[in-house]
Amino acid sequence: MGRGDALVVGGGLAGTLAAAALIGHADTVTIVERDRYPEQPVFRKGVPQGRHLHVFLSGGCRALEELLPGATSELRAAGARLLEAPRDVITRASNGWHRRFHEGRHTMISCTRPLFDTTVRTSVLARAAGSGTRVEVLQATEAIGLLGGADRVTGVRLRSRDTGRAERELSADLVVDASGRGSRTPRWLDELGRRAPREEIVDAGIGYSTQMFRPAEPLDMSVVIQPRPGCPRGAAWSPVEGGNWLLTLAGVRGHHPPTEGPAVLDFVQALGAPELYEHLRTCEPVSPPYGFRDTSNRRRHYDAPGGVPEGFVVVADAACTFNPIYGQGMSVAALSGLALRGALADGGVRPGLAAAAQRAVARAGDTAWLTAIGADRPYAAGSDTTPPGAAERVQTWYFGRLADRAAVDPVVGAAFRDITHLAAPPSRLLSPAVALRTVLLPRARGLASPPLRVEP
Template identity: 60%
Template sequence: MAEHSNGGRTAIVIGGGLAGMLAVTALVGHVDAITVVERDRYPQGRTFRKGVPQARHLHVLLTGGQHALDELLPGTLAALTDAGARTLCMPRDLITCMATGWQRRFHEPRHSLLSITRPVLDAVVRERALAAAVASPTRVDVLEATEAVGLTGDAGRVTGVRVRPRDGAQGARTVRELPAELVVDASGRGSRAPQWFAELGRSAPREETVDAGLAYVTRMYRPKDPATAPDAGINIPGWAESPRGAVYVPVEDGNWLLTMSGVRGHHPPTDEAGFTTFSATVGDPYIHELLARAEPLSPVHGFRDTCNRRRHYERPGALPEGFLVLGDAGCTFNPVYGQGMSVAAIGALAVRRTLAAGGGLRPGTAARAQRAVARAAQTAWVTAAGADRPYARPEDGRASLVERLNMRYLERFLARAAIDPVVGAAFRDVFCLTAPSARLVAPRILLRTLFLPRRPAHSTPPLTVETV
């Protein structure tokens, strides 16, 4: 499509992936025209594309992300289910082995994971986002195979984006400028906004990192006999004494994805024989035993860019007028925790609500929206960075006394959550992004965690579902 060239309130979204389409949905109705600048060409059908480096790995939407997505694009959860997404009720349909043993399998139908492959998720959201735009007064144009190479404006205000084509056509090195009242950076982990800020004569935002040095690998399987497939996904996260983990969950078409991970010195191999051998070294042999009953459908795919990184665009003075950052471009998490897509959806909903409350684009709107996006990411940041802090690099800073106390409490909390439905419910509220992290230290939860006796969880995977 060609970009909109008429007058009116205009916005540019850098990145046409999931976060970009969510940004479009948040802006529709509040601007007259949106131009999406996407580096790739979208594939025909629901297939993998090169510009999504994590595409072949496990992807889930948590409860908070599901609610946000369906508020942004009503009916999308049903469309994803129709496309084959699997809903795993927690903890009934996802059994977890902790350091103290297997978590009790409660039936508590408040939280779920939506498990689906990334190409299907991206395609469904993109189709519905663009269809919703067609039915709105906002015109949306997508520039595929086009790269954003910089911002226009000055240190105080962004006025547009400099772009050039990437498909090798004549004039492919020609840079042109697209003007806009608002530019949204939804370009993901590879965002170049800090460098672009320097070109405008302003400082990059303060950045925090917590890097556990974790790497993970994924392979798709199909049970040889569907009747013998497990009736729940299996999650065996790593812990201090066993820093290797694995998760095995169903996706569409009767297939299952196995993702295995390890911190520095424990990285899983990407060759087939090593992959299978590694599966026997995680905290429990259950997943390794299941592989004998399944056939592999894909090669082994690896991924290592798992650093938690937060750029504080929400701080006073950190953001020029007319610029907004959404999704991984501003706050990215270790993907092994499955929070990124949900946070992007919650952040996009926060942008929409900010625009609605403020009457659309006005001076200061982008800064208010950025603060709302930061609040939307706070719980996920606290949990992901806190979980990775024990394995962090020296340059990420030594854990403070408060952080060390929090880590000790969290260790005891997780052991209690595996056997206690009350503490377990608090854990799921926070993990699934429907409650702030303060929920973990609410008086009732604190007392149960600290003063009830410590007991081991199940020694074997639970087959019986318990009613709370």
């Protein structure tokens, strides 16, 4: 099995999980991170979405446990909250409230992003210390270009962000871009004389804001309010560590949520969910609201034939980024790391690894892409948005009927949750039992009021 030296561009969660995948398959792994890590789990500038609601969906939890056995327990010990869906998460969709079943199938983790990042990074470095792989982190260092040529990447050009901004070159047998939504790989490939791959964009123009609260009397459930006809706005209310809860508000163009504290309750009141509004009036604000606007879904097809040169792989948000409002990004980062490890297990760092790994990474994001664009397509507009093809139009019609029926039908609802929690491939939605109930039964209506009782 081939080994050698690997370099990961980006030291956030995706980069840390990529490093976890490389343990045992490389002699050294160098993580290049623009920021300096704080000593304690605090918000940092280099994670622009860091103050917003983050979850590991059940599919992401399973991938995380495969990459880092025991990581879920470590997050729980650090204060992360576990939520079983739909028992602990009530949802109002466009057609009404979902029934609240106790399925015992999907458990997700909710906590602040700094706690996620710090706990996972500590786990990866501890795991590396007991392996044959040395992991080194270059902090306050940015990647500014690739070494090599159009057919093969041989390393990265680096620049210090400290005084003097010294530049240097670092060779590697494998370079992994895990730099996230702002990835500069298309430009870097162009500089090597290689055309960047085809790109798909679906932009609903959604903006969101998040504020932290401390409830006087916490609810026994999270609350999700999805947009509906006539009100393209939504909200999510979920617990994190330390007795705090996060409120994330979202809206499409012309309906962006406020970033001024006094206007937050007015926005919630307009959602038509009086129970959430009245509860929030009893909660103490812990932070101001923070906004975020860069929410387009963007997929770069590095998995296409010839999409990447040898010695180079693009993972997680750097390859396919989703509207963050759906909470899929961290789970896809874990699934991408697992896909990379699987490709390495088939022969290590070798000729053909880049193409094989890139195809596996693309498959790891397929389900998240399908669900994200299915939800955003009705609101998508603008010259950057890729128009839907015939297949996508059929998918959108089918997914809309299925999502409505999932609100009340235990069979369709179970399949819907398997997909939205990234725990099954899209083909799960086409099983005979699900397809027949979706297509032949009348379009369903949900419950008229929040389900306070859990059904078996």
